[in-house]
Amino acid sequence: SQKIEQNSEALNIQEGKTATLTCNYTNYSPAYLQWYRQDPGRGPVFLLLIRENEKEKRKERLKVTFDTTLKQSLFHITASQPADSATYLCALDMGNTDKLIFGTGTRLQVFP
């Protein structure tokens, strides 16, 4: 079955740098991939969706790439700020089903 792998170790970066988070999947290529942000004690909040025929998507300081050959999506936050500190989750479909599954998330800490 489809598995999603996100780095479970926290990513610590300095304010102003670019943060890059990775989402790898193991089997078939999903039709789309979504990225969410989650703050402690809150529900996830949608950030970006990228479809299988799209290589890159941008929204303000956020950029997502999708490489079906590497079975990987990268999520970039440019000019990072302490307010970007949160856990970031990727989600994708399980293929030929209506199920949306999530990775375990990567915690990002941006320090001044």
Added chain:
Amino acid sequence: NAGVTQTPKFQVLKTGQSMTLQCAQDMNHEYMSWYRQDPGMGLRLIHYSVGAGITDQGEVPNGYNVSRSTTEDFPLRLLSAAPSQTSVYFCASSLNQDNEQFFGPGTRLTVL
């Protein structure tokens, strides 16, 4: 719009008790789902629905029942609570599976 609402926010049960977690949305979304979130496990899909009268199992459905009699409501029933069901439960809704998911604030459940 209130978005996605969940009640209660907190609940403590004894082993063997049953209860219903409520979820409602006022965005006329067809797709609704329930996830549980445990430390180190990420969000795991319990059950989902693609429209009124239609439900299906997710990754971890055992011990839970759902029904979808209206577009707005998607309650999750715990039949006989077990300590392994101690978790934070999130309800989500969207137009369909491959659109932005809107999450509720979550219900923190403890089973003693």
